[in-house]
Amino acid sequence: MKNLKLYLILIVFCLISFLTTNVHAHFLWLNVHDYTPKENKIVKFSIGWGHAFYNPVGDILSGQELMKKIYLVSPDGTKIKTNAVNDFCYESASKLSSGTYLAIVNRKEGFSTKTKTGYLRQSKQGLKDVIHSRFIGMYGKAIINAGSSNQNKSLSIPTGTILELIPLTDPKNLKVGDYFKFQLLYQGKGVAEYINSTWAGFSYDNAWAFSTRTGKNGFGEIKILCSGLWVIKANHKAPYPDQAKADEYSYTSSLTFEIK
Numbered sequence: 001m002k003n004l005k006l007y008l009i010l011i012v013f014c015l016i017s018f019l020t021t022n023v024h025a026h027f028l029w030l031n032v033h034d035y036t037p038k039e040n041k042i043v044k045f046s047i048g049w050g051h052a053f054y055n056p057v058g059d060i061l062s063g064q065e066l067m068k069k070i071y072l073v074s075p076d077g078t079k080i081k082t083n084a085v086n087d088f089c090y091e092s093a094s095k096l097s098s099g100t101y102l103a104i105v106n107r108k109e110g111f112s113t114k115t116k117t118g119y120l121r122q123s124k125q126g127l128k129d130v131i132h133s134r135f136i137g138m139y140g141k142a143i144i145n146a147g148s149s150n151q152n153k154s155l156s157i158p159t160g161t162i163l164e165l166i167p168l169t170d171p172k173n174l175k176v177g178d179y180f181k182f183q184l185l186y187q188g189k190g191v192a193e194y195i196n197s198t199w200a201g202f203s204y205d206n207a208w209a210f211s212t213r214t215g216k217n218g219f220g221e222i223k224i225l226c227s228g229l230w231v232i233k234a235n236h237k238a239p240y241p242d243q244a245k246a247d248e249y250s251y252t253s254s255l256t257f258e259i260k
Helices: 002-022
Strands: 027-032 044-050 067-073 079-084 089-092 099-107 110-115 118-120 130-146 163-167 179-186 194-199 210-213 219-223 228-239 248-259
Touching: 027 099, 027 130, 027 228, 027 248, 044 130, 130 163, 163 228, 163 248, 179 228, 179 248, 194 219, 210 219
Parallel strands: 130 248
Antiparallel strands: 027 044, 044 089, 067 079, 067 099, 079 089, 099 130, 110 118, 110 130, 163 179, 179 219, 194 210, 194 228, 228 248
């Protein structure tokens, strides 16, 4: 009898673990077609969207009306415009010279309310059968190392999003076993928060290869366990001031890069 009870407890525990580790909110990230292009090349990218990074290649977020900003930051801090190739693909408006660039995408902030009949992009005010309502913001950033130059002055300069991952290490200089250092900012200030990271191909089932927590000033690091395409994801929540409209703020920031 004791063995049967223990067996049942283990089954319940496994079910709870499965449910809690496989239910994740969507987030966005940048899929750069070439993270290390040669000098004087146009760079193309798409916006990844889903529960898991590259699952197996991720969904693609289409609908340009949902995007607030899509641009690149050059090594000297100059903004470079992008052009939409189609509903799914974008490209830099000019060729990239040698150096380290940031590609930036910000989805428009707004309400997302879950009801018994599905999700609506509006507050919960006046709605029936509301399950949960959030005011969300989603921000993606990618590091592009063009050519052979080590110029990367703009790499660690904040771009001003509400939640932002600031790279403090250039991935160009990293190899397997090294640590990638970063800082997480919320409203411009460092914040302590859990961080998840993984590389493309590690898991197709919402698992993360490395998790950590930033200190109170927002500084953290992840260990590079494998070469390939990496993503770091952070989420920060806070109570929404008008509970008649939403339950909470929910902001997500991602950072993608390649380790050779």
